[in-house]
Amino acid sequence: MSALSSALPDFPWDLLEPAKAIAAAHPDGIVDLSVGTPVDPVPPVVRQALADTSDTPGYPLTAGTPRLRAAIAGWLSRACGASGELGVLPTIGSKELVAWLPTLLGIGSGDVVVIPSVCYPTYEVGARLAGAEVIRSDSLTALGPDRRVKLIWINSPSNPTGKVLPVEHLRKVVSWGRERGVVVASDECYVSLGWETTPVSVLSDEVTGGDYTGVLAVHSLSKRSNLAGYRAGFVGGDPALVGELLAVRKHGGMIVPAPVQAAMVAALEDEAHVAEQRGRYASRRDTLRSALTKAGFAISHSEAGLYLWATRDEDCWTTVDRLARRGILAAPGAFYGPAAAKHVRIALTATDERVAAAADRLAEPF
Ligand SMILES: Cc1ncc(COP(=O)(O)O)c(C=O)c1O
Numbered sequence: 110m111s112a113l114s115s116a117l118p119d120f121p122w123d124l125l126e127p128a129k130a131i132a133a134a135h136p137d138g139i140v141d142l143s144v145g146t147p148v149d150p151v152p153p154v155v156r157q158a159l160a161d162t163s164d165t166p167g168y169p170l171t172a173g174t175p176r177l178r179a180a181i182a183g184w185l186s187r188a189c190g191a192s193g194e195l196g197v198l199p200t201i202g203s204k205e206l207v208a209w210l211p212t213l214l215g216i217g218s219g220d221v222v223v224i225p226s227v228c229y230p231t232y233e234v235g236a237r238l239a240g241a242e243v244i245r246s247d248s249l250t251a252l253g254p255d256r257r258v259k260l261i262w263i264n265s266p267s268n269p270t271g272k273v274l275p276v277e278h279l280r281k282v283v284s285w286g287r288e289r290g291v292v293v294a295s296d297e298c299y300v301s302l303g304w305e306t307t308p309v310s311v312l313s314d315e316v317t318g319g320d321y322t323g324v325l326a327v328h329s330l331s332k333r334s335n336l337a338g339y340r341a342g343f344v345g346g347d348p349a350l351v352g353e354l355l356a357v358r359k360h361g362g363m364i365v366p367a368p369v370q371a372a373m374v375a376a377l378e379d380e381a382h383v384a385e386q387r388g389r390y391a392s393r394r395d396t397l398r399s400a401l402t403k404a405g406f407a408i409s410h411s412e413a414g415l416y417l418w419a420t421r422d423e424d425c426w427t428t429v430d431r432l433a434r435r436g437i438l439a440a441p442g443a444f445y446g447p448a449a450a451k452h453v454r455i456a457l458t459a460t461d462e463r464v465a466a467a468a469d470r471l472a473e474p475f
Pocket residue numbers: 145201202203204205207229264267268296298328329330331337341342
């Protein structure tokens with residue numbers, strides 16, 4: 110038996126343990142800005158919906174309840190400007206879909222999955238789980254006429270860089286994919302968190318004109334609604350592709366629990382909590398951005414999303430170490446691709462108190 114795990118990259122967070130130990134030894138405690146895990150409360154309206162659905166002894170629908178399917182379609186229409194006939198499907202958070210999408214689409218050995226040059230590590234993991242080859246590229250022309258390409262991932266706003274892809278770029282990727290029969294998967298987990306620009310969904314009429322052939326958009330309620338602990342995501346797009354995902358997921362038991370489905374409906378039908386959460390992140394972002402800039406960091410991209418992409422123009426591990434000695438834990442750019450070796454990722458997901466502590470510590474001479 111060949112262990113599947115041996116095909117996977119090292120689990121990167123293990124490499125951060127030594128820096129974490131240094132940061133944790135700070136007399137005033139660690140400020141952990143490495144992982145983008147929400148720390149603010151789950152919105153009461155969502156908790157109530159979960160509680161109200163706790164008596165659900167039967168199996169839930171893999172396709173989602175009719176109410177959830179309508180809530181997803183309604184949100185994609187309102188928030189993403191998608192006016193056509195969409196296929197929609199809830200997922201158990203979006204990470205599992207990212208990790209299994211190539212496999213679910215029947216992609217495998219001899220096929221190629223294209224991922225951004227600097228990106229969320231799970232795109233690569235998903236390709237490797239399926240036995241496919243990975244090419245990192247942000248340029249379609251650089252890919253040439255490689256017929257092995259079966260899937261291309263884009264991620265706007267990007268984790269980790271915070272870069273937003275303009276409408277023209279999204280259009281080019283969609284038409285490039287359609288000409289070649291390549292599926293375009295757009296990870297839009299941070300679409301609700303635009304700061305200096307308004308991110309556009311690949312499903313927007315501006316991009317696809319209501320025709321979703323070959324296109325999937327991946328969404329998550331983890332960041333938008335503080336639901337990382339509930340595992341609540343969904344995918345929308347090409348009805349034929351979504352139907353294929355549903356068919357396989359039904360057999361595989363990849364089902365969102367019924368109380369979480371109800372909680373998702375409540376989250377998608379309420380925008381007030383999203384505005385409140387955005388406000389919290391906006392103020393933490395201002396504090397951290399100005400403290401980092403004063404400490405000599407340059408901030409790249411970061412026009413949207415949940416992170417500041419910062420550099421001191423030195424090896425990222427040196428920066429991680431310098432920050433750890435001030436009790437601040439950041440994620441090294443190296444986690445996200447070889448082209449990111451001089452950046453660190455600073456998450457906005459810490460309490461106001463911890464963010465203020467980070468700003469004070471950054472004011473100490475470097
Ligand atoms: C780009 C991107 N996609 C997907 C995910 C997965 O999120 P979740 O599984 O919580 O929906 C994350 C989480 O950080 C992410 O940054």
